Amino acid sequence: MIKKNDAITARKVDFSRWYTDLCLKAELMDYSSVKGFIIYRPYGYAIWENIQKYLDDEFKKTGHQNVYMPLLIPESLLKKEADHVLGFAPECAVVTKGGYENLEENLLIRPTSETLFCEHYAKVVKSYRDLPKKYNQWCSVVRWEKTTRPFLRGSEFLWQEGHTIHETEKEARKETLDMLEIYKNMAKDLLAIPMITGKKTEKEKFAGAIETYTMESLMQDGKVLQSGTSHYFGQGFAKAFNISFLDKENKQQYVYQTSWGASTRLIGATIMVHSDDNGLILPPKVAPIQVIIIPIKQEDDEVIKKTNQVKLALEKEGIRVSIDTSIKSPGFKFNEAEMKGIPLRIEIGPKDILNNKCVVVKRFDYQKKELPLNENLASEVSNLLDDIQDKMYQKAKDNLDSHIYEASSLDDLENKLKLGGFVKVAWCGDLKCEEEIKDKYQATTRCLCEDKKSKCICCGKKTTTQVYIGKAY
Amino acid sequence: MIKKNDAITARKVDFSRWYTDLCLKAELMDYSSVKGFIIYRPYGYAIWENIQKYLDDEFKKTGHQNVYMPLLIPESLLKKEADHVLGFAPECAVVTKGGYENLEENLLIRPTSETLFCEHYAKVVKSYRDLPKKYNQWCSVVRWEKTTRPFLRGSEFLWQEGHTIHETEKEARKETLDMLEIYKNMAKDLLAIPMITGKKTEKEKFAGAIETYTMESLMQDGKVLQSGTSHYFGQGFAKAFNISFLDKENKQQYVYQTSWGASTRLIGATIMVHSDDNGLILPPKVAPIQVIIIPIKQEDDEVIKKTNQVKLALEKEGIRVSIDTSIKSPGFKFNEAEMKGIPLRIEIGPKDILNNKCVVVKRFDYQKKELPLNENLASEVSNLLDDIQDKMYQKAKDNLDSHIYEASSLDDLENKLKLGGFVKVAWCGDLKCEEEIKDKYQATTRCLCEDKKSKCICCGKKTTTQVYIGKAY
Structure with missing residues (x-):
């Protein structure tokens, strides 16, 4: 691969600059005048719409319903669940005035909406007949961040948040894992990204959860990215908000609860897993434009006629296709199509037609x-797109598989971390060891993996717990 | 029609209570703990999703692209266009703190996003080749309101806001009217609501616009409702924000601009145009559930088998159908289906099967x-749904047509206003007369209509201007 495009920094020179250059030059986003708040430009937003469509269909197929909760949360409501407020209060944007008047109580822009769903559920649920409630909401949330990066960490981001309540622990635990599975399949099928999934440690779990499950992906620079989470709450929020119901035996019970979310961070993952020094590379399934047709000698009527014919034929096959008839040289258009990561480019000129x-x-x-x-072109192009999707996943999977290491000592961990990726280590489960590793190597536990008899690499205590460690975004 | 449902107030007793009773009992929405901020429950949100789908398809067919702009606007940015800030600043929710720290500059939750789009357009547009830009955004906006009512007026509401910029005045003016037409067709095709369209007076136009076009609908209580607006901005914002481009002659020019919006207020219109004392009546095209099948004797396996067969057959025809197998009496289910406004109910019992x-x-x-x-059932049901949609539109149209009056004096106006609806009067065009009418009769100009030589009903001055007056929500 020859680097043809000077508009963006090469990955080897500065991966982080490569990433932001690409976000800007592929016209995925732009900065706004408020720090940490980005503009989702049409091309970036169209990727999000494709992710939304996939997930929304899956949610509905599995019996979830969309709702919309208020943007603002009274401060007192956020404080009802003790762990939750500790986790989120420091990140909240605070509304203190409405229409020139000072408010009696401060209102927080939602950093997440557990408390709002809980308040509503407490009001509407009375009997086991009202259960389960499986709600989802598409919205933006605000979390005041010091360091921000497009799509990966922002003071505002777009996401969906699912919130469900159930009669039994078993059902809620199943929901938690089912939704993680939907996320993982979406990452594979749509974004061509392989994920490592597992449970977060106590330290890393969501504020207020009993258990947090995560999917983690590997970027090309060796850093890892938390890409979606699903939480099991047990009855913690239910007790704090009094979400109770009469069960079949006419006894008052608290509900069991879950929440799960995936965000525009997935766009960042897609960029950093697949793209190269000439720009974005999008998996066909999520690409807003799957095929771009570039006419060679577009002043030739025959060429325009033929490109239109091909476009129609491809559209009939369900392919998202466009023709670039702008007044630019073909070479310029090739570069632009590469920058935008369009999976396939078709060139048609007078000689080709002959x-x-x-x-x-x-x-x-x-x-x-x-x-x-000929008449087979559309189906051949369709097969090519499927083939690209598969190969992109396979390439990302090979990269992930070759960056999963094991380490049996702290020195070993340090060396493996330098290679980038996930390092599997034995860990006693103590916060102290977890924090020591974080402080020493700027690496964090990503999720737990299968049990195995061993000794904690930090303190040497006997343990069966294994955990993935990685340097994360 | 016999009123069977005591859960909601009758329209004649108290139209306003009927409306809020219905919103709550049909489970369209609920109140939250922040005044003026409502919860869109699954059934209400599903109506909004159907409106979104219709409009989003139309927007995309006509070359518009979705984007997402930040939630927060710096106070200084809102102030750039003089009329605009006067119109919106008094309604803004103000963020003064982020993450425990006081902000250097206050941030306003968007009441509308003209200023954000302008700032972005100024940055990305350089040449006529970059034009037009036709962007749309789906989001919620916040406007601090003293008196609120579900869907009709809230401190937060869901909407879409389109913002476009063009090379020429002609193109921008065409866009303004084209989008009004899309709204009007949507109201007819989807919501079965006939609209009166026209230009707003200077007093009633949008803050910062040269011209505002509106569509206005008539509720059953005789009040009228502004249901969607489309604005032509000329170069006002372009000059304030310096959105300029090099034209084909290499001269620097300012763009011509539009914006247009429709909101969840359309749900309120749909309720108040069509429903009755037993609950909601939804036009089939926008109904989340078009057909509900109610099994009579659902303990009978044959009945359940048959209802499932019918459901599948209807689904194949593209009909949104569900079966009510809850443990309630058929009578109770009938009432519930009526409350929810499901267009068709199908009853199937053992005798029917025989x-x-x-x-x-x-x-x-x-x-x-x-x-x-038999095998024709699905297509017959489909035809019935089409027929209901047509009849509901026709009924609403007849009601509208019979409530358009003319008045030639102030006394005449006063009497006609008592009948409810739109009263056409001659008006000199002066703000003074417009305000006098408003103060005297609590009625406002809705939009201008065709020209006709006459005398202002207020001051007697000669004029050709005619205007619709109505009592509005």
Whole structure:
């Protein structure tokens, strides 16, 4: 691969600059005049719409319903669950005035909406017949952040938050894991990203949860990214908010609760897993434009006629396709299509029409091939897109698999962490050891993995707990 | 129609209570603990999703792209356009703290996003080749309101706001009217609501606009409701925010701009135009559930088998259908289906199966008929739904047409206003007369209508301007 595009920094030179250059130059986002608040430009937002569509369909298929809760939370409401307020109060944006008047009680812009769902559930649930309630909401949330980075960490981000309540622990625990599975499948099927999934440690779990499950992905620079979480709350919030119901035996019970969320951070993951020094590389399933047709000699009526024919044929096959007829040179258009990560580019010129073929170039591996301009073109292009999707996943999976290490001592951990990726270590389960590792190596526990008899690499205590460690965004 | 449902106040007793009773009992919304901020419950939100889907498709078909702008606006940015800040500053919720620290500059929760779009457009537009930009955003906005009412006026509401910039005045003016037309068609096709459209007076136009176009609908109590607006801005914002471009002759020009919005207020309009004392009546096109099947003797396996068969057959026809198998009496289920405004109810019991027919009841006019349980059922039901949609529009149209009056004097106006609806009067165009009418009759100009030589009903001055007056929500 030759770097043709000077607009963005090379990954080797500065991965972090490469990333922000790409976000800007591919026109995914722009900065606004409020620090940490970004503008989702049409091309970036269209990726989010494709993620939304996939997830929304899955949520509805599994019996979830969308709702919309208020943007603002009274300070007193956030304080009802003790752990929850400790976790979120320091990050809240505070509304103190409305229409020139000072408010009697401060209102917080939602950093997450557990408390609002709880208050509503407490009001509407009376009997086991009202259960389960499986609600989801698409919205933005605000968390005041000091250091921000497009899509990865922002003072405002877009997400969905699911909040469900159930009659039994078993059902709620199943929901928690089912939703994690939906996220993981989405990452694979849509974003071509393999995920490591597992339970967070006590230290890393969500404020107010009994258990937090996470999916974690590996970026090209070796850093790892928390990409979606699903929480089991037990009856903690239910007791704090008095969400109770009469069960089949006419006894008053508290509900069992879950919440789960995935955000525009997934756009960041997609960029950092797949793209290269010439720009974005999008998996076909999530790409807003899957095929771009570039006419060579667009002043030729025959060329325009043929490109339109091809576009229609591809659209009939359900492919998202566009023609670039802007007044620019083909070379310029090629670069632009590469910057935007469009999976396939089709070139059609007068010579191609004479020879009844077109040139097809894959963004993913720059491979060129000729395809006949006949009635099979659309299905061949469709197969090519499927093939690209599979290969992109396989490449990302190979990269992940080759960056999962084991370490049996702290020195070993330090060395493996330098290689980037996930390092599996034995850990006693104590916060002290977890914090020591974090302080020493700026690496955190990502999630627990399968049990195995061993000794904690930090304190040497006997343990069966294994945990993945990584340097995270 | 017999009033069977005591859960809601009758319209004649108290229209306003009828409305809020219905919003709550049909489970469209609930109140939250912050005044003026409502919870959109699943059934209410599903109506909004259907409106979103219709509009979003139309926007995309006409070349618009979705984006997402920040939630917060720096106070200084809102102040850039003089009229705009006067209109919106008094309604803003103000964020003064972020993460425990006082902010250097206050941030306003967006009451509308003109200023954010302008700032972005100024940054990204350089040449006529970058035009037009036709962006839309789905979001919630906050406007601090003293008196609030579900869906009609809230401190937070959901909406879409389109913001476009163009090379020429002609193109921008066309966009303004095209979008009004899309709104009007949506109201007719989806919500079965006829609209009166026209230009707002200087007094009633949007803060910062040169012209505001509106669509206005008539509620059953004779009050009128502004249901969607489209604004032509000329170059006002462009000059305040310096949105300029090099034209084809290489000269620097300012863009011409529009914005347009429709909100969850449309849910309120749909309720108040169509519903009755037994609950909601939803037009089939926008109804989350179009057909509810109620099994009579659901302990009978044959009944359950048959209802499932019918459900599948209707779903194949693209009908949104559900079966009510809850442990309640059929009578109770009928009431519930009526409360929720489900357009068609199908009853299937053992006797019906023996006779190979089912009972179909229309929510709209309570008419009952029997349909054979054969392979034509789905298409017959589909036709029935289309017919209901048409009839509901026609009924609303007849009501509107019979409530458009003309008045030639102030006394005449006063009497006509008592009948409810729109009163057409001659008006000199002066603010003084407009305000006098408002003060005297608590009625406002809704929009201008066709020109006609006459004399202002207030001051007697010669004029060709005619305007609709109505008592509005």
